[in-house]
Amino acid sequence: MAAKPASLFHTKKHNHQACIRSALRKAESICSENELRFTHIRKRILELIWSDHEPVLAYGLLKTLRREKENAEPPTVYRALEFLLENQLIHKIESLNSYVGCNSPGTAHPSQFLICSQCNQVAEIDDPDVNRIIFQQGARSGFRVEQQTVEIKGLCPTCQNHDDG
Amino acid sequence: MAAKPASLFHTKKHNHQACIRSALRKAESICSENELRFTHIRKRILELIWSDHEPVLAYGLLKTLRREKENAEPPTVYRALEFLLENQLIHKIESLNSYVGCNSPGTAHPSQFLICSQCNQVAEIDDPDVNRIIFQQGARSGFRVEQQTVEIKGLCPTCQNHDDG
DNA sequence: TGTTAACCGTTATAATATAACATAATATAT
């Protein structure tokens, strides 16, 4: 039987525990390979970011973290975010001042995001065509592209159906 | 004789007064056509945003505005920005929390920006190819695109030459 | 075991943005 095609967006009932475990496992091995210290705080922040597929705010993380660590302060969270960003374990969504887990962790890569404005779910698409045309368009103006922020807002398939129905 | 090709980036000695005048004139006529009140504050904020081709911060605008209007406060600036954004006279650069003048004012349009990380100059490219591929890539995932944030950082032609030399 | 570097705790504050309510200016209806 054919494999079910992987969707970029997740149903409400997908096995999300598996997503979290997978993300943590990858992070463990990336940190181990690169001799990075995957401390408890860093691990816990990553886990909280992966608690669903929606972008989370730094102060939202802080609030949650404080339930288990009373003395958590903004730098506690921002330092962990800095570590996770530097090592490509998460991305920042600039237009929402928020953070999501990275789907291809551990290596620098240009990425693009589809963000549902109704359910807030984010899908990371690291599309070579988008990337290529951005480089081409830059080159046409003599511009040397170094980094791209591509955040696309709209309606995910599920939310479109709910609207139409 | 052939017309000089318009560059997206501007030299230091281009006639920038003409850029400002043109932007203000267009804004006047757009507001007039749409019965929008182009008040002194709004006009002045737009003029300050156009004071060069770099993105400006809201609190930078506030500081400047206060030189001529002592009682200016954050809402003074943010309300003007809101008006100018709503009516497509400026854009917000999300990744820099800053604002630039719009090159095709008065009509909603998907836009992309090239941002020089050295001189900070921003070029607005409203490229149909970038736009089309974003819609296509969205569609491939069943995603209905409504709005896009495309901010590309790198080196403008001039700053590349300075680095290479 | 002493030294160094990395990480974290803690306090303070910077930077960005909005809420809420009062007053003023403008547009509209009579």
Place this chain on the structure above:
DNA sequence: ATATATTATGTTATATTATAACGGTTAACA
């Protein structure tokens, strides 16, 4: 012209996002 409604601005306060600075602790390693 005048009353009324609407839009814009003034003003104070506060919410939200993020970083600086310094001291103490933990982990790496010579």
